[in-house]
Amino acid sequence: MxxxxxxxxxxRIIEAEVGPHPFAAAEWPVVRRMIHASGDLGLVRDVVFTGxxxxxxxxxxxxxxxxxxxxxxxxxxxxxxxxQSLGVDLHCxxxxxxxxxxxxxxxxxxxxxxxxxAIASFPEAVYVVGNAPTALSALAAAVRRGVARxxxxxxxxxxxxxxxxxxxxxxSLPVPVIAVRGRRGGSAVAAAAVxxxxxxxxxxxxP
Numbered sequence: 001m002x003x004x005x006x007x008x009x010x011x012r013i014i015e016a017e018v019g020p021h022p023f024a025a026a027e028w029p030v031v032r033r034m035i036h037a038s039g040d041l042g043l044v045r046d047v048v049f050t051g052x053x054x055x056x057x058x059x060x061x062x063x064x065x066x067x068x069x070x071x072x073x074x075x076x077x078x079x080x081x082x083x084q085s086l087g088v089d090l091h092c093x094x095x096x097x098x099x100x101x102x103x104x105x106x107x108x109x110x111x112x113x114x115x116x117x118a119i120a121s122f123p124e125a126v127y128v129v130g131n132a133p134t135a136l137s138a139l140a141a142a143v144r145r146g147v148a149r150x151x152x153x154x155x156x157x158x159x160x161x162x163x164x165x166x167x168x169x170x171x172s173l174p175v176p177v178i179a180v181r182g183r184r185g186g187s188a189v190a191a192a193a194v195x196x197x198x199x200x201x202x203x204x205x206x207p
Contacts, residue, residue: 024049037188037189046184050177060151061126074190091118115139137162143174156179163183178193
């Protein structure tokens, strides 16, 4: 099978096995790609959208709003041709040497301090957190202080420490959020959600 045929067949299987679902027509392509990336049909029960997240995210990407990720693994999964076709830049501050020094001096995680650096440079970005709950908590705190004004937050850190709390913080914010409730999430799921939004933005931008 050709790659596009494999994708189409995968989507057909997902549609058949999920059956009726609660998502709006604009939301379902995002959830479907997240399921495809993870092989986890249970995401149907745990993905949540707030504040017109899909419409807001698509509009932001069509306007060329930059994307900020918490870790390189998330950034690596975001399809470069899609974002480049929309003029969307991609940033991750985790590997900045200054981040490691500053995080160590302040007794915080590198991901949390990298998020602070990102916010200082791009307060109105599309923020994608697929790994580090400390990054998501730092972003939520910045939103509450009025320092960050994200166009969209994808809140999908994975793990056992601080994950539930950071997602609850994100979902309480007055900004659009796409989240995976519970301990699940991860880089592949977060990147898949972004790719789905980029595809939707590209389709809307097409003449």
